[in-house]
Amino acid sequence: MDSKTRYVELQSQIDIQNLRSAAPKHSDEEGLIGSKRLNGNADGRDDLFDDLDFDVDSHPLITGESRGGSGVSGAVFNLTTSIIGAGIMALPATMKVLGVVLGFVLIVLIGILSEFSVELLVRFLVISKASSYGEVVHCAYGKSMKILTEICIIVNNAGVLIVYLIIIGDVMSGSVHHSGVFDQWLGHGFWDHRKLLILVVLVVFLAPLCALNKIDSLSLTSAASVALAVVFVVVACAIALIKLAQGTIEPPRMSPDFGSKKAILDLLVVVPIMTNAYVCHFNVPSIYNELETRSPQKMNTVGRMTTVICILVYALTAISGYLLFGNDTESDVLTNFDKNLGIRFSFALNYIVRIGYILHLVLVFPVIHFSLRQTVDALIFEGSAPLSESKKRSLALTVVLLALIYLGSTMIPNIWMAFKFTGATSAVSLGFILPSVVALKLSKTSGPGSLNATEKFLSWLMLGLAVIVGIVGLIGNIYSLSNPSQ
Template identity: 40%
Template sequence: MTSDAGVPLLPTNRGIEKRRIGEEASVSGAVFNVSTSIIGAGIMSIPATLKVLGVVPAFFLIVIVAFLSDLSVNLLLRFTYSGDPTAFPGETATYGGVMRESFGWVGALLVRLSVIISNWGCLIVYLIILGDVLSGSEHEESLHLGVLQEWFGSHWWNARPYALLFVVIFILLPLVLYRRVESLSFSSAVAVFLAVVFVGISFVMAISALFQGKTQKPRLFPDLDSQSSFFNLFTAAPVIVTAFTFHFNVHPISSELGKPSKMKTATRISLILCAVIYFSVGFFGYLLFGESIASDILVNFDRSSASPFLNDVVRLSYALHLVLVYPLLNFSLRGNIDELLFPKKPVLAKDNIRFISLTSVLLVLSYLAAIAIPDIWIFFQYVGSTTIVSIAFIFPAAITLRDVRGISSTKDKVIAMIMMILAVVTSTISIATNISNGTKS
């Protein structure tokens, strides 16, 4: 999940204005926007899910979550644009608006808090990954060197806290101080290009290793030697759910398309495309590194691999991608927090003290959390099992079952009930298993 998604809960006036003058976005453009909303930091942990589940179950889980995401988006669109298919009813044309219509101000608040927590968690994940790239990490008693350590040796300034502090002060701070998201349009384009570079080089390295006979033998099915091993399988589900969660960006994109049917088409194409990319990255990453694969696959691309130059290109290209995406996510997060805390204050960009204070606090808290949390798997487990699964499945299912517009069919309600039960049961087992594993360790 990435978050260059714009501001998720604000009205889509720009889209409405476009339709008034007859200028509608294309399906192909929406496919690009949805796809870039889906593919983010979650791709780093997809290969580790294949290690937990095995290749075959992981493939089916990716397909199932993509299918359920398609269903949940369709339910959201139904309750947003029911009636005249070309009518976009103002306030309800946002996720928060649909929840407010169904559950009042409590529903809108729950969506807003879930988006804030999830997006702030993504900022922390970005910093954790940047720390892994620059200063390395330890994975299952195996030490993976960072780029700075490989280039300059082990010095105190290469340590994670100091390396990240440098990035935060001299790179991220100037970027997050931009007051208009349009100012970041060029960096967004570069970020997308760098993500493509990462995926392309990863594929080339895996195919090269395959022809040279240097790949690892992946397990097709999980290794179930105890009851705890069975419950550990559920810990992979939140990672996949997080990777496919883009629902907070559905309304801003759909509002520019003119017809909900176009958004359904764009969503379906994007989900298929991203499912193929995710499984490909997971499979080739598993082929390259086998059972030694880390929860953040970038740490595996160190000097111990066959091609040091390509390893550095892979790591640095995706690290730079995250640096450029970070301010976009921060822009959305900062706007939502300001609207929640200061609903009657002037526009944030025009209040210097409030703007700089909120920006600084978010950056400092994200930095401290990234230093305290050693592994991105922890984020995916707990946030993916709570706020993210709520955004993706529980809230759309609840809206359908509440049915304030009286448009849900029996089939819709059955789908919503199954979706909610699967989400709640899987998340509960995942959280319980992680707490149990943490207690044992």
């Protein structure tokens, strides 16, 4: 590091320390940005942001010399793993509801908006000197909103992890309408007991990975999980192309079906399920903090590379899965791969698809669990030493959370039910509503982080669309529960 760069960073640290010692205390309800100190020069400018005279595109969230961390590729793998999880398995079913054209457009549009919201989140994490999602919301709207944000993260991540266990159980031990991998290999036996199988996987494979204290420790497993997801996509696309060449695939529906109440109801709930597939924001601060020589500009590069990968993977998976199974596509498309696909080596390919993706979920699980554990710790043990410095507290939280997730997986019937509600509530809030309202609020008082006209328009557009999707999706979910026959 050259002397000039070191001087700038040291000066920034001194300025921040002086600001903290000079700043008057304020109530939790005000939050950092809402405090009197930030509202008040006669010329309408803010004292804090006047003193923060640095380039937001190159200033790190944690000042000082970098002590190592993950590179761009490692960060891309971790962020991609945070996104590509169980949500991908529901996308062919959403394509069945929306049709190919509208489904593809929404996959691209939601991906772009999600990446924009990640950039907003990173920018205001740096400006507000926050180290977590909850803290930056606290800076904008106070402690009450911080607690609400942390609850959203807990609900979203716990729901996702429950879905992972449901999929593992469905694929390995079978479900009501589909045979499991073990049934096809070994016939009936104790492995038919779904709850027992999930418990064994949880204790033997998932718990050791979940016990790790740094997300950077999961970079290699994240890379492996992305590779397995790519294998799934390649095999699914290859099978679809072979069947297209054979002429054995029925023409897909290109537009939504409005022919029945059930079809219309499905339309109301399917977009929140798609938004759920892109939510990774809860892991963005952790990934950013462990990024080597971190800066918002570098993190934006990570976000854009991740978005391109995810859009390609999601679009190919959704289209190929829908082409293969048409109107028989299940909410978890993996369960469709239990029958003869009508091509050579069909059953071998089925095993590759199902087992490969189960391994992918096993490797993704600890990445999502990491932010869940961090958030629960911040909510319950606020003000305590960092979780990475307390192995006993970390282990205790891990055990309790895994036990609760296991219980949830035994109570929720299918992934469609879980995704419908988390997608319309916590997922749409974390991915789109909160980043936009935080940016719109903090940009009024932050000179280096002010939004330009295009960014303001996109923020308002994202906020409006997210609120509509959330409200409509929630109403549709409630109606579908009260009228199951529709």
